[in-house]
Amino acid sequence: MTTNPTSDKSAASGLSPEKREDIWALLIAAGVLLVSIAAPDTVHNVFKNLLYLL
Amino acid sequence: MSIIRSLIVPGWTRILPGVLLCVVFAFVVMNIDHMLHRYYKADVASTKIPDLKRRLALATAAGKTKAAVKLSKSLRKHQKALKKAGGKVGQSWNWATFLYQKAQFKYVAMLLIGGILIRNIFGIPEIFKPGVAVGRPLIKPGIIILGVHYIWSDVLRVGGTGILLAAVFIFGTATAVMWLCRRSGVPDGLGGIMGAGTGVCGVSAIIATSPVVGAKPRDMAYAIGTILLFGTAMLFVMPYLGQALGISQSQFGTWAALAILNTAQLIAAAEWYGDEARNTAVLINAARIMLIPLIVVFAVWFYGLKGKGQDIGFWSTMAKKFPVFILGFFVLILLNSLHLDALGGPKTAGTPFWAMNAVYKWFFAIGFAGIGLSISIDDMKKAGGVAFLIGSGAAMTKMILGLIAVLIIGRELMRVTGGQ
Numbered sequence: 001m002t003t004n005p006t007s008d009k010s011a012a013s014g015l016s017p018e019k020r021e022d023i024w025a026l027l028i029a030a031g032v033l034l035v036s037i038a039a040p041d042t043v044h045n046v047f048k049n050l051l052y053l054l
Numbered sequence: 055m056s057i058i059r060s061l062i063v064p065g066w067t068r069i070l071p072g073v074l075l076c077v078v079f080a081f082v083v084m085n086i087d088h089m090l091h092r093y094y095k096a097d098v099a100s101t102k103i104p105d106l107k108r109r110l111a112l113a114t115a116a117g118k119t120k121a122a123v124k125l126s127k128s129l130r131k132h133q134k135a136l137k138k139a140g141g142k143v144g145q146s147w148n149w150a151t152f153l154y155q156k157a158q159f160k161y162v163a164m165l166l167i168g169g170i171l172i173r174n175i176f177g178i179p180e181i182f183k184p185g186v187a188v189g190r191p192l193i194k195p196g197i198i199i200l201g202v203h204y205i206w207s208d209v210l211r212v213g214g215t216g217i218l219l220a221a222v223f224i225f226g227t228a229t230a231v232m233w234l235c236r237r238s239g240v241p242d243g244l245g246g247i248m249g250a251g252t253g254v255c256g257v258s259a260i261i262a263t264s265p266v267v268g269a270k271p272r273d274m275a276y277a278i279g280t281i282l283l284f285g286t287a288m289l290f291v292m293p294y295l296g297q298a299l300g301i302s303q304s305q306f307g308t309w310a311a312l313a314i315l316n317t318a319q320l321i322a323a324a325e326w327y328g329d330e331a332r333n334t335a336v337l338i339n340a341a342r343i344m345l346i347p348l349i350v351v352f353a354v355w356f357y358g359l360k361g362k363g364q365d366i367g368f369w370s371t372m373a374k375k376f377p378v379f380i381l382g383f384f385v386l387i388l389l390n391s392l393h394l395d396a397l398g399g400p401k402t403a404g405t406p407f408w409a410m411n412a413v414y415k416w417f418f419a420i421g422f423a424g425i426g427l428s429i430s431i432d433d434m435k436k437a438g439g440v441a442f443l444i445g446s447g448a449a450m451t452k453m454i455l456g457l458i459a460v461l462i463i464g465r466e467l468m469r470v471t472g473g474q
Contacts, residue, residue, distance in 0.1 A: 015060045022379035023061060025194030029382050032199060032413055033406065037397075040409035047412040051081070054089040 063188075072185015073420075075178075076192075076427065080419035083168065087161035093150035096139030099132035103143050106132065158293060161415075162326040162422055166289065169426015178427060189424025193318050194379045196417030200336050201386025202400050202407040208337065209387055212304075216311065216338030217345075219459060223312050223452055224345055227252050228352060231448045238444065251281045252315060252448045284449045285319040286429055292453075293326045303327065305460040307334025311342060312456035315449065318425050325418060340384075343377045 015023070036043050063069060106129045113122040136143070153159040172178065178186060228249040235245030292313065296306040306327045314320040317339055324335035389397055390407065398405020 016374070019378065020061060020063065021191040021194060022377055025191070025198060025379040026382045028195040028417075029198035029386075032195070032410055033386075036406040036409035036413075040398075040404055040406050043409035044412045047416060051416070052085055052088045054085040 065184075069185035069188045072182040072427075073188055074185070075182045076186060076189030076420050076423040079169070079172075079423040079427065080165065080416070083161050083164045083423070084416070084419050086164060090150050090154045090159070092135075092139050093147040094154040095135040096141050096145075097147035097151045099136040100141060100143055100145050100147070103129065103132050103136065158297075158326060160326060161419055162322050165419060165422040166322060166426040166429075169423060170286075170429045173427050173429060174431050182427075186424055186427045190318050190421050190428060192417050192424065193321060193421030194417075196414040196421065197317075197321070197336055197340070198379060198382035198386065199410050199414040199417070200333075201383040202390050202410050203333055204337060204387045205391040206387060207391075209384075212334060212337050213341045215463070216308065216334075217341035219308070219312060220338060220342040221345060223456065224342070225352065227448050227452050231444055234444045234448075240444070248280065248444065252452070280446055281315050281449075284446050285314055285316045288314050288453065289319045289323045289326075292323050296327055299457075301457075301460065303330030304334045305463070307331040307336075308338060308463065309453075309456050309460045311335045311338035312459065313449075313453035317343065318421055321418065322422050322425065340380050343380060 032043075106125055110122060110125040110129060113125055139147070141147070231252050232245050232249035235248060236242070240248075292310060293306075296309070301309065307324050307330065310320050310324045310327070310331070311334070314323055320335055320339055321332065324332040390399065393399075396406075398407050400407050400411035402408050
């Protein structure tokens with residue numbers, strides 16, 4: 001989707017910036033799924049109510 | 055260990071300030087959007103409550119129980135909206151209705167326009183710049199989570215039609231641009247990435263194709279400049295154009311997915327238009343981005359390239375360029391289609407999918423903040439020359455043909471039901 005500012009170093013680390021972004025996206029989504037399974041009401045309350053201060 | 059090490063972004067400490075800036079910007083704007091939405095709802099309620107009370111009295115007097123129950127439910131909903139704003143019947147919030155409903159000044163517009171203004175008028179200190187570019191890919195977890203909105207019948211109907219349309223538009227545009235660039239004497243490197251970029255998914259396709267067609271950094275700047283310039287213009291024009299033409303949510307989602315090249319900009323435009331438009335656009339985009347490896351293979355074939363120290367074979371290119379995050383999106387669609395009680399659904403209160411449904415907008419907001427803050431007028435000025443004219447001409451043609459296609463397809467075929 002976009003260039004990584006450190007793309008010049010990516011070859012050395014084995015993963016392209018796009019693949020790294022994709023894997024992080026999968027990990028973050030999996031984390032959200034797990035937390036939502038553990039505490040659905042809390043997750044909903046945080047993102048629908050608590051984060052809105054105005 | 056080496057896998058974990060390779061997941062760590064080199065120089066990650068440099069990106070933290072910019073990512074935090076995106077988070078803070080998104081947080082502020084989401085709160086403003088929430089406030090505007092509350093006053094807009096209160097304005098509607100303030101106008102509707104007297105009428106609802108009158109109709110409820112008439113329905114009750116006439117013994118129409120079913121109608122009375124429905125009216126009573128609607129009245130309670132509006133009274134609740136009015137109470138949230140701390141207002142009374144007769145009070146007016148015209149400004150909120152104008153901004154939120156008529157001008158469509160929602161969180162997407164605020165983040166994009168606000169971001170562009172901040173970046174280009176006030177400027178962003180150097181310390182934030184690397185991280186701001188990383189804010190944009192945070193749209194990806196949002197796309198995965200959005201999978202809870204779909205079921206497999208949607209994927210087969212909308213995604214199936216969408217992938218057919220996308221394939222025709224992608225390869226048609228790519229072929230036309232590459233051929234015209236070659237005829238006009240544009241170097242193969244620039245012609246190749248411009249063809250891939252205007253055909254599919256903009257920046258991602260340019261990055262994926264550039265090594266195989268041997269594009270120079272300056273070619274990439276030209277092509278990315280053209281894509282961003284066109285995408286930014288369409289992002290602001292298309293939602294208003296869609297409203298003026300009276301096209302439905304699903305039609306707009308399809309049109310945006312065919313016409314806007316960059317994933318983030320496409321989702322921003324569709325989200326701006328409405329939830330249903332976004333659902334259709336995300337699904338077609340999921341189908342579309344799976345074609346990125348194929349466009350790279352196509353560029354290799356078109357220019358008759360041979361690997362110069364790199365493997366550009368069909369399967370290795372497919373494996374290297376496939377956007378793996380989209381698998382997560384399809385896994386969630388599969389889980390939602392199974393109707394598992396343990397996971398529930400996006401509208402079933404107290405279930406995991408209902409909780410996840412509250413989260414995705416925040417990822418989108420951070421991503422949109424990243425887009426707005428990344429759009430630099432100076433970068434766009436890099437677009438130019440014959441390749442720019444061909445690229446933007448092809449993108450404009452694709453937009454017009456896309457509009458004709460969705461008008462022919464109609465309102466129903468591309469509508470995402472989510473099992474409702």
